[in-house]
């Protein structure tokens with residue numbers, strides 16, 4: 484049993500008690516995931532994974548001696564246009580099927596989001612199993628992710644390109660020495676990227692978990708070197724296959740990183756031309772994936788676009804002031820936020836000149852964010868609860884929900900597309916175009932770190 488000191492004093496339905504996991508109760512605390520996701524860990528898998536879970540501030544709802552629901556959170560540094568911000572990465576969410584739809588997740592979300600804010604995590608991020616669950620808690624679709632699958636015989640590049648370096652197979656120990664520095668170059672410039680600690684590298688990116696190997700074959704690691712200097716890498720699996728027509732192996736690409744675009748394409752050229760392979764698939768790539776624009780027949784990739792990282796803004800001032808903007812302007816937004824009502828109200832985002840960087844292009848301008856009025860401010864013209872000045876009401880440019888600001892925050896989804904989806908409402912003509920000009924990132928946002 485857990486010690487009483489681990490009890491978190493928050494309201495829970497049905498007399499449940501929320502407790503922080505301790506090293507002794509960690510495995511039991513996470514046990515609701517078995518039934519929720521229909522998966523079980525062998526003792527060996529638990530040993531493999533437990534170091535990762537140990538750092539994920541896990542909580543569990545207990546009914547007497549039985550844990551019935553769980554959630555965890557990892558703190559990341561999230562790259563935003565022109566900067567970075569602490570982000571609470573919600574993960575390991577599961578409620579036992581016997582206890583679903585009683586408001587347990589809702590109670591845990593209340594405790595989690597309140598705690599993130601107190602810890603100074605101005606945004607929360609997650610990968611969703613089913614997005615509808617999290618949209619109701621204010622998460623917006625912040626990055627898109629592409630998958631593809633192509634027959635090796637269909638691969639042809641639009642422009643002939645020479646290779647710029649060489650690939651070399653490495654083991655996990657050497658990869659752990661070489662890959663992080665290469666990844667850091669990309670993390671620095673691609674919004675949506677996350678910091679990776681040693682555990683993430685060792686036990687996540689590089690580790691060859693038996694449960695994945697059973698489906699997709701063993702994991703391979705290869706570094707790209709230009710004149711002997713490591714500047715790119717690939718993480719992939721090969722499922723070997725043979726039939727009466729010969730070899731039919733399949734490659735699943737887990738990650739490709741290139742310090743420069745030319746290096747990245749070099750790594751892709753190598754992966755798309757491995758011997759004995761008939762099919763290559765890629766997973767959770769930026770949208771569009773670079774290959775779409777590099778191949779002679781892009782349709783042969785069969786790209787499927789889906790949701791990537793979901794993002795929830797908890798502190799609009801801290802979040803919006805952490806990033807940089809591509810164009811000057813003043814934008815007044817009226818925002819709803821049912822789950823975190825302290826965010827609801829009218830906000831002014833003012834982006835000025837870039838100062839000494841005035842001649843620079845790109846997302847380099849800081850913003851000053853102020854609240855003009857608090858309150859629910861229902862979209863469609865309702866008045867703010869705290870009697871805003873007439874000016875505040877009159878000058879609203881856009882009406883949106885906090886989930887829409889979360890979607891637009893990294894620049895991965897345009898305000899124009901959110902307006903076309905009837906999510907953002909343009910009050911002042913031209914405001915959507917201005918918002919898109921201001922929020923434009925230098926690089927397409929993407930997240931390659933699953934958690």
Ligand SMILES: CC(C)(COP(=O)(O)OP(=O)(O)OC[C@H]1O[C@@H](n2cnc3c(N)ncnc32)[C@H](O)[C@@H]1OP(=O)(O)O)[C@@H](O)C(=O)NCCC(=O)NCCS
Nearest residue numbers: 519576577578583584585586587588589611612613615616
């Ligand atoms: C998804 C899950 C965590 C929800 O937990 P829960 O305790 O049943 O959720 P709650 O009773 O607190 O419901 C919270 C709200 O989300 C809604 N909701 C819950 N699950 C949903 C789903 N799968 N799709 C859409 N809405 C969902 C509920 O209707 C409720 O809405 P309301 O508050 O407006 O009435 C739980 O069903 C589960 O563990 N599922 C399998 C594992 C999983 O998908 N985990 C998510 C990992 S990313």
